[in-house]
Amino acid sequence: MQNLAWTLSLISMAIVAAVFLWVVAGASRPAEDSGVIARSAFRWRDRLFWLAIAAGGALSFATLWEWPIAGHAAVVTRPDVVIRAVGHQWRWEIDRTEVEAGQLVEFEVTATDVNHGLAIYKDKTHMIAQTQAMPGYVNRLQVRFTEPGDYEVLCLEFCGVAHHGMRAVIRVRAGS
Ligand SMILES: [Cu+2]
Structure with a gap:
């Protein structure tokens, strides 16, 4: 596509x-x-x-009829897991990196220095969710990982020379 x-x-x-x-x-x-x-x-x-x-x-x-980014609508459901994700130049500080498939995960996303963009990718090229990471704000992003595997977290906002190095992994285990 x-x-x-x-x-x-x-x-x-x-x-x-x-x-x-x-x-x-x-x-x-x-x-x-x-x-x-x-x-x-x-x-x-x-x-x-x-x-x-x-x-x-x-x-x-x-x-554009179908919104391409899952879980980006207003947050209305109580999450099973809350993960705090903080963007820094140039790394992600994520307080939990393992969840179970099927759980509703809420990312509380913020930044300490400049704007970053938190984007979650499946299989390198398929972005499943994203939101801005902004100093002084907490953006809540709900994601339900339906398939087990490693999901890469990258920065979507060019934030300086080592922007490309902002990588983290969320590991989704098969649900029990
Ligand atoms: Cu960044």
Whole structure:
């Protein structure tokens, strides 16, 4: 899915760049006899504009309908486990790193220095939950790990030279 999105983005960027170059190349030509041709071109431009707006709206509606990040809605359920996660330049301080599959885990996320982003990944590339880690605030993030395994915690907010080194692991054991 990410590769498809990346390929489509590249194609779209190439089309935009090509149109841009075409317009630049044509800018030095004197304007053609205005009148019927120009009026019809303007009408087409108007139609294309509204078509692009409608297509963009439809595409956004179709693809963003399902919220991609689990457990990000308002916290309403009592968690089974509470884990405090504090971001520092450049490490995570997490007071508990083992839970059982099926438990509702609430992360209390904050930071001591600058903004960090706490993101939990399954299988390296699949982010299952994320929230900001901000000094002076506690953001609560509820996650129910359904499958056992090691989940990587990375920083999503560029926070300095060793940002990439902010890694931790949450180990999810098979539920009893
Ligand atoms: Cu960070």
